[in-house]
Amino acid sequence: MTPTAGLGLKSQHYDDAVACDAAGLWFEVHPENYMSAGGPRLAALEAVRARHPLSLHGVGLSLAADANPDRQHLAALKALVDRFEPFVVSEHLAWSTHRGAHQPDLLPFPRSRAALVRIADNIGRTQDALARRVLIENPSLYLPLKGHDLDEVDFLKALVAATGCGLLVDVNNVFVSARNLGYSAEAYVDALPAEAIGEIHLAGHGLDEGGSGLLIDTHGAPVAEPVWALYRRLVRRVGPRPTLIERDDDIPAFQVLMAERDRAASELAALEAVGV
Numbered sequence: 001m002t003p004t005a006g007l008g009l010k011s012q013h014y015d016d017a018v019a020c021d022a023a024g025l026w027f028e029v030h031p032e033n034y035m036s037a038g039g040p041r042l043a044a045l046e047a048v049r050a051r052h053p054l055s056l057h058g059v060g061l062s063l064a065a066d067a068n069p070d071r072q073h074l075a076a077l078k079a080l081v082d083r084f085e086p087f088v089v090s091e092h093l094a095w096s097t098h099r100g101a102h103q104p105d106l107l108p109f110p111r112s113r114a115a116l117v118r119i120a121d122n123i124g125r126t127q128d129a130l131a132r133r134v135l136i137e138n139p140s141l142y143l144p145l146k147g148h149d150l151d152e153v154d155f156l157k158a159l160v161a162a163t164g165c166g167l168l169v170d171v172n173n174v175f176v177s178a179r180n181l182g183y184s185a186e187a188y189v190d191a192l193p194a195e196a197i198g199e200i201h202l203a204g205h206g207l208d209e210g211g212s213g214l215l216i217d218t219h220g221a222p223v224a225e226p227v228w229a230l231y232r233r234l235v236r237r238v239g240p241r242p243t244l245i246e247r248d249d250d251i252p253a254f255q256v257l258m259a260e261r262d263r264a265a266s267e268l269a270a271l272e273a274v275g276v
Helices: 010-019 039-049 071-084 113-130 150-165 173-183 186-189 226-237 254-273
Strands: 005-008 026-029 054-057 088-092 095-098 101-107 133-135 166-170 195-202 242-244
Touching: 005 254, 010 026, 010 039, 010 254, 054 071, 054 173, 054 186, 054 254, 071 113, 088 195, 095 133, 101 133, 101 242, 113 150, 133 195, 150 166, 173 186, 173 195, 186 242, 195 226
Parallel strands: 005 026, 005 242, 026 054, 054 088, 088 133, 133 166, 166 195, 195 242
Antiparallel strands: 095 101
8 A cells, every 4th residue: 555644643543543444544653652562552553554554753762962862762663663664764853852861842953063963973873773764854943043054944955965864844843933933934845855755744733822922833733724735835846745644632533533634635636636
């Protein structure tokens, strides 16, 4: 089966996922939730993987940290990759660990040339350990940082050139960051290197309840119409890519998520029909 549009897999939807036979459907999980020797969660993932393609989307490697990726974490990730043979492995362009402390978030960093060298080295170590290419996801940003030498797209391009990694383009992150920091989301997606894009994410966002006016990447709402429009702009230029609907909070019934997933599948099918 060729993966087209997929869903983030949630434990309450295991049975629905196994039973669903939608063409091109695939599922994505955070590998950190499955790094165990056994148990019902791994057994459920085995059952889903027997029916559908799978993607592993990491949240714990902390590639932008000022230290190498944790060897034990990499070994556990490699074991999952070998066991489930995902068609994509991805991670975030962010950090979450420092001097042994773990932060419960994916944190930003100044895009300096020194950071570029450090992160490229960490991506290289990860790809060597896994013996495969990894996709790197663009972050969602809320406030400007000092110390940038490169804009985000140029930084991503430089990582691709230095490591051979690919890109996971989170369109909602682009929209949220552009609105919060005051740049053009359209110019951002127009500048991305098409050949490097291996996956696309779509998710919902919300307005900061504290009254700051910031958009927050909540993953707790349906995909907003401006994000769908930005997605169409991207895929019409680069062509169809496996596309995921992410929902991590206020999770609705499986069929509600499938309706959003089917919308993405329809967008991709329309592109295929016209030969894009």
